[in-house]
Amino acid sequence: MYDVVVVGAGIEGSATAYNLAKNGEKTLLLEQFPLPHSRGSSHGQSRITRVEYGEDDHYAVMMKEGGKLWRSLERESGTSLLVNCGCLSVSKQGNSYMKATISSLSRNGIKYDILTPGDLRDRYPMLSLPPDYVGVFDYSGGVLRADKALRAFQTLFVKHGGELRDGEEVTGILPGSDVTIVTSQGEYRARKVVLTLGPWAPKFLPKLGINLPLETVLILVLYWKEKKDGEFSAGRFPAFRNIRENGGVYALPSLEYPGHAKVCYHDGPETDPDSRDMAYTGRILSTMKSYVREHLPSLQDTPSIVESCMYTNTPDKQFILDRHPIHRNIIIGAGFSGHGFKLAPVVGKILSELAMDKTPSYDLTPCRIDRFSSTKARM
Template identity: 50%
Template sequence: MKKSGAPYTVLDSAAFKRQYPMLNYPSDYGGIYDPDGGLLRADRALNALQALFKRYGGEIRDGQRVVQVTPEGQGRVTVRTERDVFVTRSVVLCCGPWTSDLTSQLDLKLQLQPVRISVCYWKESSQNSHSYKKLPTFFEEKCCAGHAIYGLPSEEYPGCVKLCLHHGPEIHPDRRDVVDDTWVRRSLSQYVQRHFPGLEPTPAVVETCIYTNTPDRHFILDTHPQWKNIVIGAGFSGHGFKLAPVVGRVLSQLAQGKDPSYDLTPFRINRFCPSAQL
């Protein structure tokens, strides 16, 4: 943050305890406070995006599973869904954990690994508030069996703090509920008991989501090595939503054959394999 010129405050143990008295961490713990951090209301953001997209003439086709993407001659691409066939000059594939299934049809094997994340919400058990006015979003690295934990203040479910392990069992997205993630919830419960005495140690709400991880946890933002009118955005590794505006910009630039606004070298497919895994 210092190198980037971003504002921050270093909190030593005493300052940390003063600022967050509802938490219980060892005396050698401190923190880095980022005043620009905050919450994104994902549902409202997506509703706003879709409304803007349609206002500018876009059409949303929900509930259509893509079954095949076929590069054609003369710079065309055919996209087949379960119900329709689309022919276009270029296509952007942002298929989340199903990306590898689709790109394998295009002779492209990507190093993507979907994992199931248990999204847990922990109910406040005392008068100590954990609202955004009292508790910021937080991230602690390598604290739970070598994995990170992240959390958000009580907002999405009133009176419940979102606290999750930034890791989970490997899955295929079509079979994400057949794995045992008991160890994840047990680890989170132990963490809550140690550090969040104002929360019930059993989650009040448990949901699931899927991360699609790359080996280095950085995105894939690139064109297909052979067909430049097939653009791929994938491998967001659990931290892609907040960067959606700039990611959308560079993917649209690639789809239009324009030079991207930023250097995409760190996000190229060939960083995992010099031959681009064709």
């Protein structure tokens, strides 16, 4: 018997398990694949971190605490996790998202610069942007060392008394006053269960009577070689976001593979996570080659390294952080829509609060299951 079983040891599940164990809860963390693995959404060496969040100001508020919690994790783990190189967002003048971004940064007291087209040309000569583009530079942003962050949460979870079992797939959940968790190797019982299933959420949650409008998409993670050594180093090139109507693009400085910047399209083809390698990605690759050729001419226009990742998107791109509508001892964290990694310390805190029957630290109205009018629980 456990106080809580967490299913899924990605960044959200690992952060949740860490918070539970640190609060004295007897916790089991289950992962279907042997760790570490690259089949879900939490692998890889880097993620963008930023406070600015456009219209979604509740995430900006969360990120103010998130930055402090990442620094706390650094101290506790003795591992450097954050590269504070700033985050530059660019778009056409008059873009509503950019206006909302500036308002959000101002409200939350975050230092920022507004950059004119001339400023962008002067500061970032490696960029070739349209003449009507403007920018916002968020001084609090930068890069998270993703693999190290995931490992830090898992290591500290075990250090605080948690039990981690990998290579053990959960095949069923039997609700009740105590929940039975059926796996490929046996059964466990717990007073509470937290489901952080990543791209497997839309395949598993219907077994519990919950049908959510989740879409799993494959993201190409592309690395492009510099033409001039050091031009995309973290000292010269920040985390970068191009807000566009026809699909956003993001980039990170050369931190992972020597002399290579990471430049990716923020979308991809809908894909079953169990057959992701079958997805057609030719259109995305062609789009990104054209983008790099036009806007990042200081990079080679063919990627040297091609990797992949999964997003699990909700229609409104808001998270799902809620209890099961009927079985209140089953807690669900899902639909992180490609922007959940940076918020993992806060998400882990919130999901652990729900599992410990505490009042959540934040208003979770935007993250409730019942916002989807067609969602029905049958059990």
